[in-house]
Amino acid sequence: MRGLNRKARRDSARPMVNSINPDVVCLQETKKEAISGRMVISMLGSDFDQFVVLPADGTRGGILLAWRGGVCHALSSRIDNFSVSVHFESEEGPSWWFTGLYGPQQDDQKIMFLQELHNIRQDCQGPWAIGGDFNLIYMAEDKNNANVNRAMMGWFRHFLDDMELNEIPLLGRKFTWSNDRVTPTLVGLDRVFMAADREQVIPDCVLQSAASMISDHCPLILGLMENIQGK
């Protein structure tokens, strides 16, 4: 999002929400240390009366995960250093966890970040969907130049195998972030994965990109059979 501090930026989320009509919205890089319920409602609409926030560290990072209380029922939630997780009840089938995350940019913190996700999975059993800006890639093709950190790529790949996470293939964009230069560096930083048993429960989900109107990242739209959507 590149920050919600300016009103114009907060207002810019609304047309997106209105056209996609999601039940769950996850914004990363809010750059806000505190977010009030009033601000969420004025930004996303009055139905978004439930939310959890990971405060920004000064003006760095920050996550907002908001959902329509009338549509989704949350059983519990947790806030960690790089992510927020919500345990959603499901009308049919088992309840499931969604983790929205914003991965750190410093290499030494990336390992801690993967460890955090590992710990969350140990505590949060059952179907699990996990998505956001990982600030990590696991294939050289995820970047449009050859300047990649192969060791870190290996860590991420190992993590995905270990956690038995399956990627939801993205329709549309090949990369999700641009540095907005004339000859841009493009990287696929934003992804959605599901834990293996989740895929057995809900095989039909679609992940689409949208025009990146308000950010240097493109928005991802996750459609599930259950009609739960993210970011």
Added chain:
Amino acid sequence: MEGFLHEVECSWGKPVAATCPLQLLSIKLGRLSRDLQSWSQNKLGSVKLQLGYAKEIIHRLEIAQDSRELSNEEDGLGANSRDMYWP
């Protein structure tokens, strides 16, 4: 807003078959209200449509840029589409 004054002039200038000034005013105002309502609906509809097109163009160009360099014409088209959103 573009075209607004023209719309008011057209509506106001249409002939009225009344002699009493108050009745004349009432008819003209009622007519103007209806005319402006349908004008704004048309106008707003087309603005929404154009913004939808602009967004679609931006997304398509972004997808293209993921696999190749954009031409100057495409860059210009992208810039114009963005200007529609952020004039």
